[in-house]
Amino acid sequence: MKKYSCALTLSLLLIGITNSQEIIRRDPEIESMIRQISPQRLEQHILKLVSFHTRHNMSEQNSADKGIGAAWNWILKEFESYVPASGGRLKVEFDEYKTGGERQRIPQEITLKNVIATLQGSDPADTRIIVMSAHLDSRAARDIDNTNAAPGANDDASGIAAMLEICRIISAKPFPATIVFMAFSGEEHGLLGARHTAQKAKDENWNIIALLNNDMIANSDAGETLANSNMRxxxxxxxxxxxETDAMASLRRYTSGENDGKARQLARYIKEIGERYVDQLDVTLIFRNDRFGRGGDHTPFCQLGFTAVRISEFNENYDRQHQVPRTEDGKVYGDLPEFIDYEYLRKNTGVNLAVLANLAQAPWEPVNCGIRMSGTGNHTTIGWEPPKQGKKPAGYYVMMRETYMPLWQKKIFVTGTEITLPxxxxxxxxxxxxxDENGHESLPVFPGQMRR
Ligand SMILES: [Zn+2]
Incomplete structure (x- = not known):
């Protein structure tokens, strides 16, 4: 039976259609968490990470105040300082791995550490994991230069700072799903730390439903083109x-779902939720996995079948990336803290916080979602089943868009598990x-063929 409330009830959301208005409903609790983001704390975190001189993967590991070891020790301690507020739900640990060797980018075998902070969900039966990640290592120009300063204020102290600040704020509130913060080493030498943890997650069957990898989120100045924006x-x-398995590929071809994979759904979700809670910011979807010729820590997770995306500033500045800090002809090079746009970083931190908080308390996704393909006609029937785990949803949003449109255009609230649309x-x-009743929505499920 089709059973859906109409637009006159509270939840029909129309986005981007001529003559329509977008209805924004914010959860006051998420709003309040976003207000707690402190640009001063973000700045202190970046300055602290920069103070270690270099966080190169082959730099000092045993000094208290220099090198990558000082950085991961400090990040661990910082996460640990949030444990009391979490009521013991936050667990912080190193995740070590061996890497490097002859003819590799790290030419001798070394042990590197990731820092993993797990905010256990309040529902022990809830296996869902939502990940925010960033990388703790930095580099100057040359692969093996482990002595020159590599401040990495933006790349990627900005991501680590955002992660710490979110962990501080979010740890105080219980969510049914688990949130994991991953600070990776080894990124600059081939995504080594992320590869290690992704493989572990795969081997141990972690139910990661989304990974938000933040890499360079605080530079707003494009340098040579003079473009400058902290609004994208x-x-x-x-x-x-x-x-992709053969079965997945065959379903993708059948449904023309090449623009509707799980990572793409997550990206649209980040845009919707990020813009719902953060003002003066346009979350711009880039329909490619990463920039040309360059990688990020989300990729090893994608390669193992997880849903993972990369979040990055809109404008990159190549005079400030992977440079030895110096002044040439009056021009300053280097990834230095004075170039950080803290208001921009605050907003981008807010996007991550909003997505984590919204998704971690959303009901599980509907299951067996399908479109009735049999017969012809100008109506479409879509059916699904309620999630098998977690709280009962208050209802469902059926979203639709024209096939050539990048974003969902209509969001229709339904209380039943089937709808026929004209x-x-x-x-x-x-x-x-x-x-749920407070408007926290799951990730969207792209339907296959209805089985009933
Ligand atoms: Zn980076």
Whole structure:
């Protein structure tokens, strides 16, 4: 039976359609958490990380105040300072791995450490994990230069600072799902730390439903083109998944779902939720996995079949990335704290916080979501089943968009588990989300073929 409340009830959301208005409903608790983000603390974190001189993967590991070891020790301690506020739900640990060797970018074998802070969900039966990640290592120009200063204020102290600040704020509130903060080493020498943890997550069957990798989120100045904006943030997402079984590929071709993989759904979700809570910011979706010729720590997770995206500033400045700090012809080079745009970093931290807080308390996704493909006609019937775990959703959002449109255009609130819409399935794409009574929605599920 179709059963859905109409637009006159509270939850029909129309986005981006001519003559329509977007209805914004903010959860006051999430709003309040975002207000707690402190640009001063973000700055202190960046200055502290810069003070270690270099966080190169082959730098000092046993000094209290210099090198990568000082950095991971400090990050661990900082996370640990949030444990009391979490009521013991936050667990902080190193995750060590051996890497390097002959003919590798790190030419001798060394042990590196990631820092992992796990904020255990309040529901022990809830296996969902949402990850925020950033990398703690830095570099100057040359791969093996472990002595020159490599401040890495933006790349990627900005991501680590955002992560610490979010952990501080979010640890105080229990969420049913688990949130894991991952500070990776080894990024600058081939995503080594992320590869290690991604493989572990795969081997141990972690139910990671989303990974938000933040790498360089605080530079607003594009340098040579003179473009400058702290009002746009990029989210990179793969289209066709890096890991796809024959069955997944065949369903993708059948549904024309090449623009509707899980990473793409997550990216659209980040745009919607980020812009719902953070003012003066346009979350700009980049429909590619990463920039040309360069990588990020989300990629090893994508390659193992996880849903992972990269979050980065809109404008990069190449005079400030991977440079030995110096002044040449009056021009300053280097990834220095004075170039950080703290208001921009505050907003980008807010996007991450909003997404983590919204998703960690959303109901589980609907299951067995499908479109009735049999027969012809200009109506579309979509059906699904309630999630098998977690709280019962208050309802579902059925989303639709024209096939050529990048973003969902309509969001229809439904209380049942089937809907027939007067739109042809040939002309639109659809997806379904679970939603609770406070408006926290799950990630969208792109339907396959209805089985009943
Ligand atoms: Zn980076």
């Amino acid at each position: 943030l990029r989210v990179f997402s793969e289209g066709v998944p890096a890991l 739109y042809s399935k040939d002309n639109y794409f659809f997806a379904v989300q679970s939603v």
